[in-house]
Amino acid sequence: MTPSVRRVAVIGGNRIPFARSNGPYAHASNSDMLAAALDGLIERYNLQGEKIGEMAAGAVLKHPRDRDLTREVVLGSKLAPETPAFDVQQACGTGLEAVILIANKIALGQIDSGIAGGVDTTSDAPLALNDDLREILLDANRTPDTAGRLKLLTRLRPGMVVPAIPANEEPRTGLSMGEHCAIMASEWGITREAQDALTIRSHDHLAAAYDRGWQDDLMTSYLGLERDQNLRPGSTLEKLGKLKPVFGGPEGTMTAANSTPLSDGASTVLLASEEWAKARNLPILAYITESQTAAVDFVHKREGLLMAPAYAMPTMLDRAGLTLQDFDVYEIHEAFAAQVLCTLAAWEDPVFCKERLGRDKPLGSIDTEKMNINGGSLAAGHPFAATGGRIVAGLAKELSDRGSGRGVISICAAAGQGVVAILESAGGAK
Amino acid sequence: MSQDLYTQIVNSPPGGFIAKRVGLPQPTTLDRYRPGQPLVSGTVLVGAAPGGRLAGAIAATLAAANAEVATTLDADLRSAAADAGLDASVFNPEAGGDRRFKALVFDATGISDSTELVELQKFFHPSVRKVQSSGRVVVLGTPPEDTKTPREHTAQRALEGFTRSLGKEIGKGSTVQLVYVAPGAEDLIGSTLRFFVSPKSAYVSGQVARVSAGLPVPADIDWEKPLAGKTALVTGASRGIGEAIIETLARDGANVVGLDIPQLGEDLKKVTDRLDGEAIELDITSDDAPKVIADFFKGRGVDIVVHNAGVTRDRTLAKMPEDRWQSVLDINLSSEERINDALLKAKAINAGGRIIGVSSMAGIAGNRGQTNYATSKAGVIGMVQSMAPVLAKSDITINAVAPGFIETQMTAAMPIAVREPGRRLNSMNQGGLPIDVAETIAWFASSGSTGLTGNVVRVCGQMLLGA
Numbered sequence A: 001m002t003p004s005v006r007r008v009a010v011i012g013g014n015r016i017p018f019a020r021s022n023g024p025y026a027h028a029s030n031s032d033m034l035a036a037a038l039d040g041l042i043e044r045y046n047l048q049g050e051k052i053g054e055m056a057a058g059a060v061l062k063h064p065r066d067r068d069l070t071r072e073v074v075l076g077s078k079l080a081p082e083t084p085a086f087d088v089q090q091a092c093g094t095g096l097e098a099v100i101l102i103a104n105k106i107a108l109g110q111i112d113s114g115i116a117g118g119v120d121t122t123s124d125a126p127l128a129l130n131d132d133l134r135e136i137l138l139d140a141n142r143t144p145d146t147a148g149r150l151k152l153l154t155r156l157r158p159g160m161v162v163p164a165i166p167a168n169e170e171p172r173t174g175l176s177m178g179e180h181c182a183i184m185a186s187e188w189g190i191t192r193e194a195q196d197a198l199t200i201r202s203h204d205h206l207a208a209a210y211d212r213g214w215q216d217d218l219m220t221s222y223l224g225l226e227r228d229q230n231l232r233p234g235s236t237l238e239k240l241g242k243l244k245p246v247f248g249g250p251e252g253t254m255t256a257a258n259s260t261p262l263s264d265g266a267s268t269v270l271l272a273s274e275e276w277a278k279a280r281n282l283p284i285l286a287y288i289t290e291s292q293t294a295a296v297d298f299v300h301k302r303e304g305l306l307m308a309p310a311y312a313m314p315t316m317l318d319r320a321g322l323t324l325q326d327f328d329v330y331e332i333h334e335a336f337a338a339q340v341l342c343t344l345a346a347w348e349d350p351v352f353c354k355e356r357l358g359r360d361k362p363l364g365s366i367d368t369e370k371m372n373i374n375g376g377s378l379a380a381g382h383p384f385a386a387t388g389g390r391i392v393a394g395l396a397k398e399l400s401d402r403g404s405g406r407g408v409i410s411i412c413a414a415a416g417q418g419v420v421a422i423l424e425s426a427g428g429a430k
Numbered sequence B: 001m002s003q004d005l006y007t008q009i010v011n012s013p014p015g016g017f018i019a020k021r022v023g024l025p026q027p028t029t030l031d032r033y034r035p036g037q038p039l040v041s042g043t044v045l046v047g048a049a050p051g052g053r054l055a056g057a058i059a060a061t062l063a064a065a066n067a068e069v070a071t072t073l074d075a076d077l078r079s080a081a082a083d084a085g086l087d088a089s090v091f092n093p094e095a096g097g098d099r100r101f102k103a104l105v106f107d108a109t110g111i112s113d114s115t116e117l118v119e120l121q122k123f124f125h126p127s128v129r130k131v132q133s134s135g136r137v138v139v140l141g142t143p144p145e146d147t148k149t150p151r152e153h154t155a156q157r158a159l160e161g162f163t164r165s166l167g168k169e170i171g172k173g174s175t176v177q178l179v180y181v182a183p184g185a186e187d188l189i190g191s192t193l194r195f196f197v198s199p200k201s202a203y204v205s206g207q208v209a210r211v212s213a214g215l216p217v218p219a220d221i222d223w224e225k226p227l228a229g230k231t232a233l234v235t236g237a238s239r240g241i242g243e244a245i246i247e248t249l250a251r252d253g254a255n256v257v258g259l260d261i262p263q264l265g266e267d268l269k270k271v272t273d274r275l276d277g278e279a280i281e282l283d284i285t286s287d288d289a290p291k292v293i294a295d296f297f298k299g300r301g302v303d304i305v306v307h308n309a310g311v312t313r314d315r316t317l318a319k320m321p322e323d324r325w326q327s328v329l330d331i332n333l334s335s336e337e338r339i340n341d342a343l344l345k346a347k348a349i350n351a352g353g354r355i356i357g358v359s360s361m362a363g364i365a366g367n368r369g370q371t372n373y374a375t376s377k378a379g380v381i382g383m384v385q386s387m388a389p390v391l392a393k394s395d396i397t398i399n400a401v402a403p404g405f406i407e408t409q410m411t412a413a414m415p416i417a418v419r420e421p422g423r424r425l426n427s428m429n430q431g432g433l434p435i436d437v438a439e440t441i442a443w444f445a446s447s448g449s450t451g452l453t454g455n456v457v458r459v460c461g462q463m464l465l466g467a
Ligand SMILES: NC(=O)c1ccc[n+]([C@@H]2O[C@H](COP(=O)([O-])OP(=O)(O)OC[C@H]3O[C@@H](n4cnc5c(N)ncnc54)[C@H](O)[C@@H]3O)[C@@H](O)[C@H]2O)c1
Pocket: B235, B236, B237, B238, B239, B240, B241, B242, B259, B260, B261, B264, B282, B283, B284, B285, B308, B309, B310, B311, B331, B358, B359, B360, B361, B402, B403, B404, B405, B406, B407, B408, B409, B410, B411
């Protein structure tokens, strides 16, 4: 690290409860939800009229009309209109990548404060015009005279009215993310029971966090929702065992319960230099000390679509001089229970660690009692770009509550990508 | 020679429909090896009983073969794979997924008590249904005579009942073998494991092979040309199985010398010219044959001697005159012994040499009208067993193949009532091809097969007759 790099503080975060697709937020747009999350953050940290260094946020499913979504949300907020903003997109890694981008600017001294965020709606999803219809309409637009335009319109066919719905599908393989994950689950030998057990734990931990009021200073209720709509504590292996597999064929192990549902929601995180925070008398929960992204070739090299975090982690650990066991809290995004379990299995596996990571020894296992202790995406839901902010804010708060300690985040993303980061408690790593 | 007519017909859509309706056996078109193709066209699943000692050798072999591999969730297998540089995935039968395997390899050396034989059921029960057609199953054990306790001996001997039965029920042209690997011979399994997981062993099933201590496998062995730089003599090379043998040894890199009777000199020359080889026109039973052959190789040396020349002169014993008896025994057995002795005396067989005999199912199971032939072919087995320890002192190995029903001019000339049952009464429901015998001989001949001696392996599609 060069001496000019500063420590980056996490001040806090705010999100709206996550809703299931076509639920209470069915008619809320991405900008509505991001604005709601941002308003709550401004409120909590008295940022009205404040000129923030920069805001970065993004959405995975984005309307063409939402050009510079984040800047528009800033302009509609109580922040000073002089706050610049930009959009980020890196699939499910969007939220954490936005945090990293803002943190890096603060670390370099380019800005003193920043907000990172993310939002997604699968209800108010952008529909593209059917390609044939789009071509005719564009041709019509290019045709100067009315007669010519009318003639073009005779090319219209009823079938063209069917819109192109954005599919949750990898363009290069034609497989959905769930189908990709089912292949990983099989190749890593992940059982249905292990996935269901992780799912139950996620719901129970999130419910407990709500019950003890732990979530109170992380959320603002929205459109009548006070808790994540997907949350269903108190399930059993027996109950979950009755569900039919949704991915991986009839022999598959992945169900609607142990996979995250399509969801709507938004989150934001406030980051700053220590001086900026002190000057405003704002608390520092934790510091962001390291981060790393990685990508895998799932198209030609038969690597699992969601295995990139398994690669990003050792690179980051080596740079930080840490081992996988040096953490008090692990936040591993539960896109699918199987994804979490595959990642853990890979880190324990001598073959993966030697052949794919080029390491002499496996990274080893982690104490899973320290993982996702306040619940994870399986319980909360997973509005793609909003997950990173939820996790960063939650982990920072947990580390602050503990008074000391170190936490690590691992998030898998579509198109074979992964983002990881390390947070240290404001009270020190240990 | 291509597939027999029956196999062609039942593999055509209408023929297959009819065959299924009337319950005729449906032989699968067997995968056969073509140079340049991968050793295994599919994934090899490796499993092990706890405490096995072959994980490292199996992983090293499959890694060197660039095979696609999966292993069970077994710590020893995972670390062995990592050490061997084998990028193997995991297979857990409880994890679902549409997994298919071309070969199953199971290290059973950890089984030291009959109660542990359940490990076979645990591994194969969920995986056997996932085997593709022309699949391969290889179980590796410890030779019962090399075990430490009577219990271990019993359990290891029991493996044979498992592999032979699985061979009879697996179907789809798949084969099942048992390989006994002596302690200390772990590093010598390469050529054998390669052969048994590959399509080269298409018509070999239900067999037991023994890998014992021997010279180290040359580190620089080229598995595409494992006979590079070697000289091979094949008797009876002008046609039939002999022609396939000499072609296959040449394919594997050997400089070949073909031998046949002068009457077939022209045919022989056609074969050897095609292979850039040399020809010896000679009747192996002639008085000077051993000397002619020994002189031919004196100084330059020979590495591989394949005694393939053989004849049948069938008669029931009551009608068998002495000359009929004697010519068969002389061609099929006694001349081979004389040639071996002459070559050894002239020190013409190089260290690391291979002698390979061609026995027959008749020599194992016996056959009506073939007392002379079966005696000679059982004698070939005797020759392998008696000479193996003697030759070991000169680092020469001796093994034999025992073909079952092989599609040649000889079998094509059989009356249909004899031919059809011969063809069908085996686990493959079809006859083998000369190339199947040749591939098995090439396996014995391979520079990697230093640990193979005293073996008699049948190339019979696991014929229902015989042990
Ligand atoms: N075809 C089968 O189904 C079958 C089954 C079991 C064993 N075998 C054995 O395989 C070997 C080859 O059989 P094949 O089917 O190719 O038979 P084949 O008759 O086509 O070939 C045998 C070859 O050996 C040669 N030969 C015979 N007597 C000889 C002599 N005295 N000196 C030199 N050469 C001599 C012949 O000229 C001929 O070229 C034989 O040992 C046979 O017993 C064949």
